[in-house]
Structure formats: structure tokens, C-alpha cells
Amino acid sequence: MGLRFFNTLTRSVQEFAPLNPSGKTAGLYCCGPTVHDVAHIGNFRTFVFADLVRRYLQFKGYAVTHVMNITDVEDKIIKRVRESGIPLREYTGKYETAFLEDLQTLGCLRPHQMPRATEHIGEIISLIERLIARGIAYQATDGSVYFSIEKYRGSGRQYGQLVKLNFDELRPGERVSNDEYAKESLADFALWKARVPEDGAVYWPSPWGEGRPGWHIECSAMSMKILGPNFDIHLGGEDLIFPHHEDEIAQSEGAGLQPQGERFVKYWLHGAHLMVEGKKMSKSLGNFFTLRDLLGKGFTGREIRYRLLTAHYRETFNFTLEELTAARTSLARLDECLAKLRELAGNTNAPADPSFADHFSAALDEDLNVSAAWRVVFDWVRDTNRLLTDNQFSSAQAAAALAAWQRIDAVFGIGEKADAEAPREIVGLLEQREAARKAKDFKRADAIREELKLNGWVIEDTPKGARLKRR
Numbered sequence: 001m002g003l004r005f006f007n008t009l010t011r012s013v014q015e016f017a018p019l020n021p022s023g024k025t026a027g028l029y030c031c032g033p034t035v036h037d038v039a040h041i042g043n044f045r046t047f048v049f050a051d052l053v054r055r056y057l058q059f060k061g062y063a064v065t066h067v068m069n070i071t072d073v074e075d076k077i078i079k080r081v082r083e084s085g086i087p088l089r090e091y092t093g094k095y096e097t098a099f100l101e102d103l104q105t106l107g108c109l110r111p112h113q114m115p116r117a118t119e120h121i122g123e124i125i126s127l128i129e130r131l132i133a134r135g136i137a138y139q140a141t142d143g144s145v146y147f148s149i150e151k152y153r154g155s156g157r158q159y160g161q162l163v164k165l166n167f168d169e170l171r172p173g174e175r176v177s178n179d180e181y182a183k184e185s186l187a188d189f190a191l192w193k194a195r196v197p198e199d200g201a202v203y204w205p206s207p208w209g210e211g212r213p214g215w216h217i218e219c220s221a222m223s224m225k226i227l228g229p230n231f232d233i234h235l236g237g238e239d240l241i242f243p244h245h246e247d248e249i250a251q252s253e254g255a256g257l258q259p260q261g262e263r264f265v266k267y268w269l270h271g272a273h274l275m276v277e278g279k280k281m282s283k284s285l286g287n288f289f290t291l292r293d294l295l296g297k298g299f300t301g302r303e304i305r306y307r308l309l310t311a312h313y314r315e316t317f318n319f320t321l322e323e324l325t326a327a328r329t330s331l332a333r334l335d336e337c338l339a340k341l342r343e344l345a346g347n348t349n350a351p352a353d354p355s356f357a358d359h360f361s362a363a364l365d366e367d368l369n370v371s372a373a374w375r376v377v378f379d380w381v382r383d384t385n386r387l388l389t390d391n392q393f394s395s396a397q398a399a400a401a402l403a404a405w406q407r408i409d410a411v412f413g414i415g416e417k418a419d420a421e422a423p424r425e426i427v428g429l430l431e432q433r434e435a436a437r438k439a440k441d442f443k444r445a446d447a448i449r450e451e452l453k454l455n456g457w458v459i460e461d462t463p464k465g466a467r468l469k470r471r
């Protein structure tokens, strides 16, 4: 059966049919982080969603090219660079590194390509030149280059493909220079912003004088460079629908690089907002969490990933610490079952039992219905536990069940509670203890065991060697 999801462009649930005639490849672009600060848990909801889409497409057999840009120049970044006095690259580099660490903590696969805006100034300039040549963009008296909505619409194209817009208020030539603005301030938007003193050292030469790109043109230039002028899936948080994604469409289709009759993007997928403790996340309400804040409260990346993956992407999601604690209990049930299967399977290998993956896939095919997919997983845990209790599993059956779980986990990316989850220094201690035991220095081995215990970890000696478990 085919995968169906909600396309914001057509406002309907549609079956996924890739553009490539082979039907086997999928190009996926997700708007990446603006590296002006540490990303918060709401941002990560989108990135975990993108990771799910990418992994599920791979599960379905598509060769996916997953692109996520790094926005390393825009209004907010320039403001922070000015305030901090730190050079642009140094400033953004720090937050880019933090972001990639967080992505890994959350078990997200690295996108295949992560282009930085500042490394694509040439492509951005070419795209703007093309828009000017086609009469859709113009340089204004302030030196900046703007996109003319009137000219674009006059060329027979539609502005307002993802959202309904009220053009009665539109006064031709009225301009907005900020990267972010509301629907009410519908106006020509900036493609290239002429250098102003507040930009400091952040500027590049261009045919229109020194300046820097607007935020929206960055994504058009980078996505089309890597995935081609028209590609399969563009994904992002719903807050990006207007103006960012609408402007991306206008710029990309305005440049007219797509084959006749083709859109810039075939499917637009948007993840809904995340609330925390029932309210919009805000620093003043004390419910603003970065991933690091949550790790500091003792939660693991795995628990947070699981929790983020339990809500349907189109539902406003209420993230609470209570539910995060409940996630720990659910994962413990799963871990216990997997550990028992592993013990029984031993070194036996067996092909995956297909029915588990079939049920799981039937659930996700329906607009990525994660709730139904998790139900399949926990029904499987219940049934497996029953068979294990009744001693009705052979080691080959246990191995087949584990292989089936691994297929599911290639999508959910939850993994197993194992050594890998312990911090590096803890794993290091375990290795030292193993070395002490080998050297028959049991006193030292016991001392390390105690030290691990103080740090919240216990050692389980299994036939396959020592394993770490949280106390």
C-alpha cells in the first residue's frame, strides 16, 4: 500500500508519488535551524518529524536525499553578532555545533546535505539576477532588491498557494524589509538587503552593491541547487508557511526553472506547534525548554525522542514533564521485552517475522499515524511477553521477533537501552573494570563497580559480557 500524507498545497491527504519516473527516489528539504541561539524543544519537534519522514521513506524502499540548510545569516543573527561583538562565523559556528549535538542526542540521522547560506551567496545572487531579468524583482531607492508581488501575479502565477491572502489591502510597490512579517503586512519582500551600518562586517559584494541576502531567497537557492528546480517534499514547522514558504514558492517559480507545468515542490508537509504544560512556550512563563534544559532534569534524548514521536505531526502537541516521565515507563516495558528476547535468541539469527512490520507500515501509511503505529508496537510487546511467559518461544522465534523489531526501529530510531546510552566517562569506567577483572585485580574491579553505582549505573554480567543499566 502507498504512503499518504497531508499536502498543505492541495489541503488534502494525497498518496505519495515521487517525481522521478523510476518511482524510487525522493528529494526532501527541511528548513533548518537559524543558528542564533540554542534550539528549543519546539524546534526539535520539526526536526524529529523530518527524521521520521526520511526514515519511513527509506523503510518504504525510496532512496532519499535529505537536505537541511543551516541559516547562518539573517536579521536575528546579525543583531546578536552586533550585540556580542563576535565575528559571524565564530558566532554561528558555536550554535551550529550545539545544534548537531542535540540532533544526535535525539537520535536523528544526519541529513545527507547541510548547506550553509553564507556558502551559497553566488547561487543566491544568480537567482536574484534571474528574477530581475524576468521583470519580477527590482532594486529600490534604498539600494535593496525586492520581489514584486504585482509583477509576479501579472505573469500568471499565484501568490498565496499555501495560504489565503487578502489582496485588497495590497498597495503595489509597498515594501517590507524584515525577514519575518505577518499576513497583514503583505508587501514586496527583500531578496537582497543593501548594507547598513548596523550590519557591521556582515556583507558581501553584489551587482547591486554591498549587502546580504534575505532569509527566504536562501532556501530557494540552496534547495534548487541540491535537489533541482522541482522536487518531491518540502517540510517545516507550520509557523513557516507564511511568509517563508510562500515566498520560497514565489521566488523559485518566478525564476521559471521548472519544466513546463511543474511546481517547485510537489508535497508541502507542515508540523504543528508544540505547547509546553498547556501553554505557548515562553521564557517569562518558565515553560521554555531547550533540549539541554530537559537533559539537565535527568531525561534522556531517547525519552524525549519517544515522547515527540507519540503525537501526530498535524496535532498541536502538549509537551509536559509528567508525560515525559510516563515515556520512561513505556520504554522500560519495551526494553524488558527486548532484553528477554535477546537472552533467549542468544547467537541465533533468523529472518524478520513480516507481520509486525506489515501492521506497523499499514499504520504509518495513513498520514504517518504514529499513535496507531505505537499501538502495534505495544500490542506486540504484550503478545510477545505472553508467549515468553508460557515458554512458547524457541530461540529462532525470538531471533525472528528481534529482527522484526529492528526493522521497526529503523523508523522510530528509539534503539535499546544499552551501553551506548551511558555517557562516555561511564562507558570508560566499565572498560576499566573489565580490564581490572581480566588482570584479576578484583579489588579494583569492585571499587569501580561502586563508583558506577554512585553515578546511577549498575553492571549486569551477561553471557555476552558486561552491560550497563540505569539503577
Ligand SMILES: [Zn+2]
Pocket (backbone or CB within 6 Å): 030, 031, 032, 219, 244
Ligand atoms: Zn527555509
